[in-house]
Amino acid sequence: MECITWFAPILPGKLDEWKAMVEEIKGPRWEEQVRSWKRMGVTREVASLMQTPEGDSVCLFHEAEDLAKAYQTLATSEDPFDVWFREQLVSLHGLTAEMLQGPPPAEVFFDYRDAG
Structure with missing residues (x-):
């Protein structure tokens, strides 16, 4: 799992x-969101709002068997929810589908898990 x-x-x-x-995702679009995560192979997502003097950001945690494949799926899916979601990414974050087609949008330096 990545x-x-x-x-x-x-x-x-x-x-x-x-x-x-x-709120729309957590409410009337929840089932569509769950189906999207399943299509992408995402097993967990956590989204948090971080407000700083430099501006607001959403902090994301994603877990999947293959993150690159998950982002590629979102970037190219023609499912109506995924198309709508990509439009939100452009409008609210300035992220484009092309930005999701490569490797995950961050570099992992370490991933600690307690094995005991």
């Missing part, structure tokens, strides 16, 4: 829109 943490900036003035998108 895992990664990364940050995506929330574009200036878009915090309320980002919060509305999160």
